Amino acid sequence: MSSHATFIYILLAGVAATAVWRMLGLFLSSGLSEDSALLDWVKAVSTALVAGLVARTVLFPPGALADVSLAIRMGAFGLGVATYFALRRNLGLGVLSGASALLVAQYVFR
């Protein structure tokens, strides 16, 4: 593909295919106020969706993560969550401890 053709491909199959949902969301959101029941429901739907993505990534991981054993993935994830709560809800240290546990465990348990 030439560079121009590649740009058109990206615009149609990438940019337009993504932006259409955001713009539809902008349009649909205009009647909602922050404390409506409808919005509570929409928030619950999008939260459950992101949580679903989290569980799917840990249990059915993409790419290089798929080569790590399930036990290490679950253990590192649990450790990250535990660190977060143990250090009074420290987001940064929770994330970093989970990821570094996953890294170290791959060298320790092989």
Add this chain to the structure above:
Amino acid sequence: MDDTALQGGSSAQGEPEWAKGAGRWLAFWHGVWETPIVPPLILSLTFLGFGALTNGIGLSLLHTLFMTVFIFALPGQVVLVDEMSRGASVITAAFAVTATAVRLLPMTVALLPVIRERSGPKWMEFVIAYFVAITFWVETMRRTPAVPRRFRAPYTMGIAAVLIGASVIGALAGFLLAANVPAAVAAALLFLTPMYFLLSMLASSRGAGEAMPILAGLALGPLMHLAVPEWDLLLTGLVGGTLSFVAVRWLRGRTLA
């Protein structure tokens, strides 16, 4: 009821010091400064992988950065690059990308009423809606409720600016390095994202009512993935979100009665 500026819980008493007499630019800069290092760092690291990926299939740096800014949703970008590398038609690729992007619809619908000011300029709402993505959504939902309503849109644009910048830097670095990082490091980089998503949702949830959709999503996500792989995320959101919404309403009704 609509005029939340007059009665919004956070406006009068809980207003941060900087907001007194501040303008929109100052609010924008506070959105930038107050962004913790972890979310942009994680984005940079995950986009590092994307830059390496596009380099590997022979796309140019310009294509890579264009996708990163104007699609600004990593799952869709990875799917698009995958389709391109397999020589798929534009139609096939568009359907695959759009399936990963449907999740942005409920996220946009949920986010805009939080940042909207009735008398504020519409173009800011457009820009914010255009860049809705998971990290941005989580960070905005967590932080903006503490910001006075009149400054929420520019403040949120500050958050967006940091996250877009971090993604571009990551993609650029990944493309230039075309990283041959060891597999163990690549796995740890991929692990940062789910870890961050879950903990920041926990950080922004107050009480059992807001934790319920998180638990429902965690439980349903893998099940839906096995049952209906093409629509798993959307169905997880609809089923898990609706069940927790109904459960929370029912429990509240019981405690009030």
